[in-house]
Amino acid sequence: MxxxxxxxxxxxxxxxxxxxxxxxxxxxxxxxxxxxxxxxxxxxxxxxxxxxxxxxxxxxxxxxxxxxxxxxxxxxxxxxxxxxxxxxxxxxxxxxxxxxxxxxxxxxxxxxxxxxxxxxxxxxxxSGQDPVRSNPTQAPHVRNFIDKLASHAAEASDVSGIPAKFMLGQAALESGWGRHEIKGVNGAQSHNLFGIKAGNGWKGKVVEAVTTEYVNGAPQTKREKFRAYDSYADAFKDYASLLKNNPRYENVIANAQDVNGFAQGLQRAGYATDPYYAAKLTRLIKQTMSA
Known part of the structure; x- marks a missing residue:
């Protein structure tokens, strides 16, 4: 007890x-x-x-x-x-x-x-414990994206403390609402909605894909290795684990209840090289995610 x-x-x-x-x-x-x-x-x-x-x-x-x-x-x-x-x-x-x-x-x-x-x-x-729900005022592709992934985001929210709508918003930004999900050169599905790369410590499956990185503010096209998952549920679990257990994102977790603090924390921690990443993520969450 x-x-x-x-x-x-x-x-x-x-x-x-x-x-x-x-x-x-x-x-x-x-x-x-x-x-x-x-x-x-x-x-x-x-x-x-x-x-x-x-x-x-x-x-x-x-x-x-x-x-x-x-x-x-x-x-x-x-x-x-x-x-x-x-x-x-x-x-x-x-x-x-x-x-x-x-x-x-x-x-x-x-x-x-x-x-x-x-x-x-x-x-x-x-508090971030309730799942996000779509509503009729949202565009069809937004409703479909939320309905498909809301339960996975809610489970990841329970683990990490990050509100589900923040994670769904970042997944939407990274994958173009699921329409530009990372795929291998042979079209292999990755279920990687967060653009997480496969570093030296990653022991799971990978896919190689072309991506745009910003170096000194200038975009450059590169071929990188990305993590691949068996399901979207696994993708959300790995994302939650990455942010919760990596000291690099400690400040992101500490400010997870505020959309501005969350987005700016991700950019400061180097999650993405796009200099406008925080602004884009904040705008997307505020404009498209239901409260």
């Missing part, structure tokens, strides 16, 4: 902590329900603090990506501390969840399946 002490000690938006919450919720016990409610209260407080920060000018002499990253970490811990003392929201959630558990013979299936009060659904979406 996962104890309430262990859970309340986690950061409010720690992905591993959320996964442990899901396991605890399946126990259908008062302690697990209380811990789940506490973490939702912490998440709510974190979003309140984030909104306050966003409303404050952050272009001063002492502001930087590093200072904003540590401020974000501080806000997470503050929200956890406030939730441990309680503001009343956790008690309301615990009462509702306890009532649900008593009215159903089946155990609670997980944090993501719990019926939340009005307004909490949007909070869960902002």
């Amino acid at each position: 996962v104890s309430s002490t262990n859970l309340t000690g986690k950061l409010a938006v720690d992905v591993k902590g959320v996964n442990e919450l899901r396991q605890a919720a399946r126990q259908n016990s008062p302690e697990a329900i209380k811990s789940t409610a506490k973490q939702f209260e912490a998440l709510f407080m974190n979003m309140v603090l984030k909104s306050m920060r966003d409303a404050t000018p952050q272009n001063g002499m002492f502001d930087s990506d590093q200072s904003r990253m540590y401020t974000s970490m501080l806000d997470q811990q503050i929200s956890q501390t406030m939730a441990s003392r309680g503001i009343g929201l956790a008690d309301v959630l615990a009462r509702q969840l306890s009532g649900m558990a008593k009215s159903n013979d089946a155990p609670v299936s997980g944090v993501g399946d719990l019926s939340m009060p009005a307004g909490m659904e949007g909070l869960a979406q902002q």
Whole structure:
């Protein structure tokens, strides 16, 4: 059993902590329900603090990506501390969840399946746990792309903490909404939607393809080796693992909840050589991805 002490000690938006919450919720016990409610209260407080920060000018002499990253970490811990003392929201959630558990013979299936009060659904979406859904206002090729890949993006989001719509947006930019997916010289399918190259450490399948790289701002055509996968699900898993486990992308993960910070972090980390990569990715996500 996962104890309430262990859970309340986690950061409010720690992905591993959320996964442990899901396991605890399946126990259908008062302690697990209380811990789940506490973490939702912490998440709510974190979003309140984030909104306050966003409303404050952050272009001063002492502001930087590093200072904003540590401020974000501080806000997470503050929200956890406030939730441990309680503001009343956790008690309301615990009462509702306890009532649900008593009215159903089946155990609670997980944090993501719990019926939340009005307004909490949007909070869960902002945490990056809910899958992106297409809508009728989007172009057909956008809807098809999202419908085909949304579930894979949601699974990768659970692992990495990166919102699913950010990953779908980057996959769309790299592959031209799936219409220019990397293929080998013999037309072999790669399922590589993120343009990830096969370096010396890659032990899986590869395909060779012509790509455009920018050297000193000037485009050059090169033939490179790219990673190849058996499925799109494997592509999203590898992408999530790359960003989560490579120190090079540490700042990207730290700013993953903000589209500008995410896109700019990727460019600074050298994910792509295109000098306008961050601007293109930010515009695509804001204009085409549903909230």
